[in-house]
Amino acid sequence: MSTPENHPVPDQNAELNVVSSSDVETPLRRFVSDFCESKVALAGLALFIMLIGIAILAPFLTPQDPYDLAQLDIMDNRLPPGEKNMAYGYTYWLGTDDQGRDMLSGIFFGLRTSLSVGAMSALLALIFGGSMGLTAAYFGGRIDTLIMRIVDIQLSFPAILTALVLLAILGQGVDKIIIALIAAQWAYYARTVRGTALVERRKEYIEAAVCLALSHKRIVFRHLLPNCLPPLIVVATVQVAHAIALEATLSFLGLGLPITEPSLGLLIANGFEYMLSGKYWISFFPGVALLITIVSINLVGDQLRDVLNPRLQK
Amino acid sequence: MLVFIIRRTFQSAAVLLLMSLLVFIGVYAIGNPVDILISPEATPQEYADAVKALGLDRPMWEQYGVFFINALKGDLGNSFVFNEPALKLIVQRMPATLELAFGAMFIAVILGIPLGMIAGIKSESITGRAIMSGSILGFSLPTFWVGLMLIMLFAVILGWLPASGRGACVDVWGVPVSFLTLDGLSHIILPAFNLGLFKLSLTIRLTRAGTRENLQFDYVKFARAKGLSNFRVIGVHVLKNILIPVVTVLGLELGNVIAFAVVTETVFAWPGMGKLIIDSIGVLDRPVIVAYLLITVVMFILINFTVDILYSILDPRVRLGDIKA
Numbered sequence: 001m002s003t004p005e006n007h008p009v010p011d012q013n014a015e016l017n018v019v020s021s022s023d024v025e026t027p028l029r030r031f032v033s034d035f036c037e038s039k040v041a042l043a044g045l046a047l048f049i050m051l052i053g054i055a056i057l058a059p060f061l062t063p064q065d066p067y068d069l070a071q072l073d074i075m076d077n078r079l080p081p082g083e084k085n086m087a088y089g090y091t092y093w094l095g096t097d098d099q100g101r102d103m104l105s106g107i108f109f110g111l112r113t114s115l116s117v118g119a120m121s122a123l124l125a126l127i128f129g130g131s132m133g134l135t136a137a138y139f140g141g142r143i144d145t146l147i148m149r150i151v152d153i154q155l156s157f158p159a160i161l162t163a164l165v166l167l168a169i170l171g172q173g174v175d176k177i178i179i180a181l182i183a184a185q186w187a188y189y190a191r192t193v194r195g196t197a198l199v200e201r202r203k204e205y206i207e208a209a210v211c212l213a214l215s216h217k218r219i220v221f222r223h224l225l226p227n228c229l230p231p232l233i234v235v236a237t238v239q240v241a242h243a244i245a246l247e248a249t250l251s252f253l254g255l256g257l258p259i260t261e262p263s264l265g266l267l268i269a270n271g272f273e274y275m276l277s278g279k280y281w282i283s284f285f286p287g288v289a290l291l292i293t294i295v296s297i298n299l300v301g302d303q304l305r306d307v308l309n310p311r312l313q314k
Numbered sequence: 315m316l317v318f319i320i321r322r323t324f325q326s327a328a329v330l331l332l333m334s335l336l337v338f339i340g341v342y343a344i345g346n347p348v349d350i351l352i353s354p355e356a357t358p359q360e361y362a363d364a365v366k367a368l369g370l371d372r373p374m375w376e377q378y379g380v381f382f383i384n385a386l387k388g389d390l391g392n393s394f395v396f397n398e399p400a401l402k403l404i405v406q407r408m409p410a411t412l413e414l415a416f417g418a419m420f421i422a423v424i425l426g427i428p429l430g431m432i433a434g435i436k437s438e439s440i441t442g443r444a445i446m447s448g449s450i451l452g453f454s455l456p457t458f459w460v461g462l463m464l465i466m467l468f469a470v471i472l473g474w475l476p477a478s479g480r481g482a483c484v485d486v487w488g489v490p491v492s493f494l495t496l497d498g499l500s501h502i503i504l505p506a507f508n509l510g511l512f513k514l515s516l517t518i519r520l521t522r523a524g525t526r527e528n529l530q531f532d533y534v535k536f537a538r539a540k541g542l543s544n545f546r547v548i549g550v551h552v553l554k555n556i557l558i559p560v561v562t563v564l565g566l567e568l569g570n571v572i573a574f575a576v577v578t579e580t581v582f583a584w585p586g587m588g589k590l591i592i593d594s595i596g597v598l599d600r601p602v603i604v605a606y607l608l609i610t611v612v613m614f615i616l617i618n619f620t621v622d623i624l625y626s627i628l629d630p631r632v633r634l635g636d637i638k639a
Contacts, residue, residue, distance in 0.1 A: 116581070158569065
């Protein structure tokens with residue numbers, strides 16, 4: 001997304017950026033200052049970083065290890081928020097579930113699973129879909145037609161249906177849900193990258209690179225890919241949120257993660273049967289955590305889209 | 315146009331064939347349904363009989379061959395659990411799902427267009443911002459959790475609406491529908507709102523964008539110059555122009571709504587196709603899983619096909635020759 005006037009030859013431009021002194025406005029700096037214009041987006045970013053922190057530090061932050069059965073007291077099951085644990089004296093701020101597990105600890109650990117599964121599958125889908133899109137745009141012709149036909153067919157089916165089919169076939173497990181999420185999402189990346197790459201490909205710097213007889217690999221990864229990144233980043237942010245929501249939904253339906261690795265979706269599913277007897281907290285609080293996660297990512301994504309959209313640039 | 319339809323038909327048939335093969339192999343590669351269906355105390359002889367009766371002792375390609383020939387005759391096999399034709403089970407439940415999907419769309423349009431227009435006209439006001447924040451929330455809220463919260467609030471705490479089931483139905487041309495009875499209506503409100511929430515947010519956003527764009531056009535200035543009331547300019551002239559994209563997008567989303575009904579039906583115990591498939595995956599009822607997936611694929615192919623053709627009729631600038639079939 002660098003300004004057009006300072007890259008007549010791309011390799012020179014790369015060097016220019018390295019030597020440029022601190023008072024020159026680099027694309028990165030402009031990007032950061034543009035992003036910071038929206039207070040809401042900054043709040044979203046702060047929230048998201050906090051959630052990542054919680055997920056990483058979960059074992060040190062929680063009063064109990066929710067999956068160490070020795071620490072659970074079955075007599076403490078389904079306690080409302082605010083009750084105290086008699087043995088160790090800490091408070092169940094968000095209540096306990098049917099196993100006598102502290103909900104707060106459960107949520108922190110669940111956040112770990114949800115975030116890592118979401119980020120992992122979005123990253124892998126980005127790599128796979130991105131390569132497919134780049135290949136299609138760069139080589140064109142038959143390869144392009146074939147890849148884009150598959151993308152079209154894939155996009156005509158809702159993501160949840162694709163994931164449902166795959167999980168019905170593959171069964172449960174972390175690896176399987178990641179495969180299902182990649183399969184459900186790669187096409188979005190492929191289409192986005194191809195669209196941008198087709199425009200970039202006709203520009204002079206690519207022509208120049210081709211004239212220099214650089215290898216395909218070098219042109220695609222050093223020259224084409226960096227210039228296709230902005231829209232890809234926007235799609236990726238939104239898709240991480242989608243992946244997290246989709247994983248939660250599938251786990252809720254009993255098709256996603258196994259009981260041994262509970263994500264937020266599974267925690268919510270656990271509370272479903274106690275809902276009708278008024279024990280709201282088992283489903284309510286994990287849902288709030290899920291909501292905060294998705295909203296914070298979407299806020300960041302919204303602002304990224306505005307900042308990285310060349311049509312809106314002043 | 316004709317060339318497009320022919321090419322598209324062939325392509326659809328190829329996709330369907332490929333899907334049937336993939337789904338069949340995939341579904342038949344998982345687990346052994348006999349283990350679930352037969353009691354653990356059964357003798358080896360009874361076990362072997364059950365395997366034979368279900369046709370599971372034959373090689374996979376032969377099972378597929380039988381399945382394929384029967385499928386062409388409209389027979390997708392008998393459900394292991396219900397011992398009824400899988401196709402019949404699904405078709406029986408289809409009206410419930412479609413009713414729910416259309417109910418969701420109805421709510422999305424009825425609430426979404428006015429809210430979106432308000433947000434578009436007063437985009438900088440507090441109301442406008444509140445509506446937009448609400449729509450971001452609608453995009454972010456996971457459907458199944460909203461469903462649970464709706465049950466919690468309206469069924470458990472307030473006790474206004476029932477939490478599950480379909481309520482009383484009336485037959486209309488032999489098809490049971492529930493929105494015509496008061497009891498049925500009270501049952502459909504929560505699930506339809508739940509399923510429609512996402513589309514509601516989408517409608518709000520589309521309508522807002524369309525309203526803001528259209529307000530700048532000359533025809534609006536002209537209408538104002540003619541001395542038409544503000545209500546008429548916005549309610550008639552602008553509305554007409556924003557309806558086209560909104561209706562197109564929502565039409566495209568119909569398939570999505572039907573797919574997402576799986577979630578809402580599970581939460582509200584709505585007796586539709588989605589609940590059937592989730593239950594069937596749980597007990598490995600293979601014929602029902604395969605039949606559901608194939609029917610859904612056919613449904614999607616038909617929806618996409620119709621949308622493409624409607625596009626060319628609605629907007630003459632779209633030539634089907636340009637869309638790669």
